Amino acid sequence: MRIDEILDERRPVFSFEFFPPKTKQGMAQLKGALQDLGQDKPAYVSVTYGAGGSTRDRTVEITTWIKQELGIEAMAHLSCVGEPVGRLREILDEIRDAGIENVLALRGDPPRGETEWRAHPDGLRSSPELIELIATGYDFCVGGACFPEVHPEAPDLEHDLRFSKQKVEAGASFLITQLFFDNELYFDFVREARASGIEVPIIPGIIPVTNYTQIKRFTEVCGASIPPALEGELAARADFPDAVKDLGVAYATAQCADLLARGAPGVHFYTLNRSPATRAILAALRAMRPWDRAEAVPV
DSSP states (O other): OOHHHHHHHOSSEEEEEEOOOSSHHHHHHHHHHHHHHHTTOOSEEEEOOOTTSTTHHHHHHHHHHHHHTSOOOEEEEEEOTTOOHHHHHHHHHHHHHTTOOEEEEEOOOOOTTOOSOOOOTTSOSSHHHHHHHHHHHOOOEEEEEEOTTOOTTOSSHHHHHHHHHHHHHHTOOEEEEEEOSOHHHHHHHHHHHHHTTOOSOEEEEEOOOOOHHHHHHHHHHHTOOOOHHHHHHHHHTTTOHHHHHHHHHHHHHHHHHHHHHTTOOEEEEEOTTOOHHHHHHHHHHHHHOGGGGOOSSOO
8 A cells, every 4th residue: 555545544654664684683683573563553664775785685575575474564765876777777666566555765875984975877866866766657655754953964954945845846745754852853844844835744753762872873873963851861871771771762652642642644663673662652652642632733
């Protein structure tokens, strides 16, 4: 089922994101997490694209397994990095032939070890170009990314919003945000996006903190911020992994409840290929049902 149709029919929409592992042990862990989370009946599951590395071929393999073996709707990520247009079309053909109907189109980050993004000589230069390629040549539901704290390469919010609007005009029917920890950043971004003419659903992307060092590294790479009060509490527990996980689950649960109570269309969880934290958060949300008191007009 197409994600745009799911968003039209169901609110809230819960989805999970995974990445293709590089080892057999990692693959076993991933499949275990998928089977666990599958019991929670997500609206869809997405699989990232390891451009420039050994995992990119596994994106289609894992997405197909999710769709065909687990019976869960799936979305394959695809980026422009290191790929000529001909190879992008081949990958899209594989995704289509596997019966997958959804693609998240991204420019992608520079390959590991490189700091500057370079287009392939026979490739594309941006995510709007990739979205247009997909939308004009295939019958996929296409999604795009957006950045409540502004993309690290964008000079300002106005420029970033224009770029996000280009994605929608090229054919993106929904946007998923980069991770964030301050909900006001999300609601401010949505308000500015609507004012700029972006009308598609904007789904908040949430990561449950399970490791202090790891989340510091993630946020430094993607340009997201950790509120000082949260960072202070995490730092105080840095030597106690279980305490960090407990705090991460509690914080993400409260964050998601607030988002849903204020009209967010759902939550996209960055799972890091693990199930316990996400399952605990989702169970608490379904027990609380904050969307029952959501604002009349969804954001």
